[in-house]
Amino acid sequence: MNQSISKKGHYFPIMHMSGPNQMATDMMLLEKVKLNSDISIALRFYQWKGLCLSVGKNQKKLPSNWIDLAKRKEIKIIRRPSGGNAVLHSGGLTYALIWRSPPRRKREAYYLASQWLIKGFADLGLPLIFGNQSANPSEKNCFSTSTLADLIDPLGNKRIGSAQVWQKGSLLQHGEILLDPPAKLWMEIFKTKAPKPASISIPKISLVETLYKACRSCWPEVSWQDKKLTKKEYEKITINSMKYALNINQPDLSINPAESIASTASGRANPSG
Template identity: 50%
Template sequence: MLKGLVLNPVSLSGPAQMAADVMMLEKLTSDPELCLISRFYSWDGPWLSLGHNQKKIPQRWIELAKQKRLNIVRRPSGGKAVLHSSGITYALAWKSPPKKKHQAYIEASQWIINCFCQFGMQLKFGLQTPKNLSQNCFATSTNADLLDANGFKRIGSAQLWRQGNLLQHGEVLLNPCERLWEDVFETPPPKTSLPSISKNDLESLLTKSLISYWSNLDWEARDLRNAEFRYIEKASKNYFIDSLLLGS
């Protein structure tokens, strides 16, 4: 029987979280029975993650980093900047998903849609084309994003493909720090419309929805192992933003 793995939540630095996500993708190739790996996580402080091809860093972000109000990390995936502050970040590594990118987004996100349906919140995909968009991920709404009925973006996601396998990770927006959001993006954060549920409870419901959606898999949940932490520590250097670029 094909297997699914849920890695228990862990709080790490931005570069370490990115290394852990890529590690999930690489683990798919080492176990022929392992079909899907997922995890949810938080960050050790406010982090701004930049898309792999998002090369230009605005001066105000550099100043916020110098002031120690913000940390900046490079994602292995595409997309625009995401402010990780009190939300839930998810990562999903999927072996041999649909080859068409949009179809893969649909199928890799359906469990999230199903979960929010439990609260009476209908999420839908955005319609913007991914060209000439804002540097702020949550100011755009492409077909990689999930919007609520009022058009507010609730989840922004990005993908990395390797050897026909997929890493999709994204941010479930909860209650970001309004002042920091405005300082980073020069606009107020999107209005939140989530039901009164704790972050831990929402994380638990998302996990249950994921397992239910892929109910054909034999699921296991466990902590990261020591060897995996060693890999993460070594690989995290790939996602640091050059300190010279930040002027530190």
């Protein structure tokens, strides 16, 4: 990961916002890093306001029980700009890593962009390795399979599920760190038992700082700076957030709420893997 020229890294304190605003923030930061040659990398953690189910950009026809739960306002459903399957955001921690010039090969990019997560959890006594299952397009639940994009514990439990968006060679990788999934709601949504909670050895309060420290150690040549969103950036986020708000009343939920969401599966921005 070392680079010969020192670059800036931007770190944003944990943010609590709605699902659409979180996705708009991730994409805004990807655009910012992509256009600013002084920024090598950006990192942020966040948690979601309310119970939120995010679905992958290319996820088709959502199950009727998800729509029913959303109509009863028990959950909110949003569409991510990245691929992959559905993720229930409740009782966990979400991260977003934006990397201006990652390796072009997708597998290598996943490997290098996840090393700080592996180091951080190893420092906490929980070794993680990459999954080895093939992606299953018919599966609805992100945490039901563990691919090379995911990290699993020694017992084979998937602890972190990640997905990527590429734009002109720059990378957004965001993912969910599973900590304490809600058993009842998980069963209602996915019709299966929730994964086991994280080990009591994982300190939920100091986890963010431990992972940020691990990230800094993986990019030692980067000069890290604490940052906050500006008023103009918040305004832009609010406007763009509607791209990710799913209209649960539309007849065909395979149609994205906005065609302006960049594809993660086609175009020059997608690396070979």
